[in-house]
């Protein structure tokens with residue numbers, strides 16, 4: 039499935055990857071209900087048909103008209119209304135995923151014991167689609183033993199809890215765990231729940247991203263211009279396809295994507311050791327990191343003063359992570375590398391593919407819209423069978439999806 043970023047790929051118009059999918063969005067009565075309008079809008083923009091069900095208390099916070107306005111569909115509120123007696127069954131069956139956001143403590147209590155005293159609770163019993171529950175409440179209410187026990191019961195029932203996040207709560211309530219996850223994070227979880235057929239499901243994927251840094255002295259370093267965007271996009275997309283993702287990231291300002299584990303590192307040596315720690319049961323290794331190739335042989339222990347400016351700095355090679363972790367990878371682990379070349383791109387990339395034991399290499403073309411520090415990329419995918427596929431200029435999210443499509447074709451399903 040394509041990326042759930044509502045952005046536009048260059049020249050392609052707005053992308054609507056969830057066309058034909060039904061999301062049932064349940065909204066219960068918490069102050070975070072106002073954010074559910076944004077969530078309904080984002081899901082609709084991705085192409086999904088969004089059926090909103092409001093509980094009675096939700097209507098004290100936010101109105102039906104707002105949801106109708108952003109989804110273009112009628113909003114449902116009452117169970118057993120004349121003419122709508124079977125709505126709970128119809129809506130439950132139509133849903134590909136049910137997402138309750140925000141979910142109050144009271145709703146969680148009712149759902150945990152299987153009540154069906156309003157339309158939303160009844161839908162939870164009648165659906166067989168994946169159910170996401172996004173709690174939102176005061177931190178004291180969240181930490182109460184009754185709520186914790188209800189949350190555990192919901193997990194045991196197979197519902198997935200998304201959040202709560204930590205941060206400022208309602209006006210005057212300070213800060214703590216209890217805040218609803220942000221709509222963009224919930225959208226990512228909905229995307230993962232919608233993905234049913236992926237070969238990535240249940241597989242571990244290790245992705246490296248960003249630059250590495252090698253110290254010259256305590257305040258200076260050698261590095262490169264990599265932003266980490268391509269690797270982050272790959273990690274996020276693999277997670278949405280159901281993978282269990284470890285993202286090993288050099289220094290970058292990018293926010294960690296939803297759901298996956300992020301390990302922050304600085305040097306090539308640290309990146310190598312972190313890959314070794316997480317690779318043992320990986321199905322795929324994607325080396326998107328732009329590893330700084332060399333480091334000062336002797337980093338100065340204190341800041342080099344201007345009047346002691348060295349005429350030269352002796353350098354040595356850093357470990358080659360792909361080569362030096364080859365023995366740690368399980369057999370059958372698919373290896374994807376990157377090559378950023380300024381000349382003889384294909385020949386150089388093919389040489390790297392061979393010498394580093396890769397299954398696929400992504401040749402990055404440098405230019406104003408491609409390579410480091412850009413939102414878009416122009417790449418050629420070269421595989422070990424000698425095939426070359428040149429992709430057009432695409433957003434990095436779109437490139438990530440195309441790379442994962444290629445990887446996925448090389449993977450068997452887990453039960454095959």
Ligand code: CTP
Nearest residue numbers: 325326327329331357358359360375376377378
């Ligand atoms: N790579 C690595 N360890 C390094 C350097 C690179 O594992 N020390 C990985 C990169 O993450 C990438 C691939 O090897 O997936 C190719 O990286 P690149 O920098 O293009 O190749 P190098 O072998 O460093 O060759 P050169 O810089 O001379 O082009």
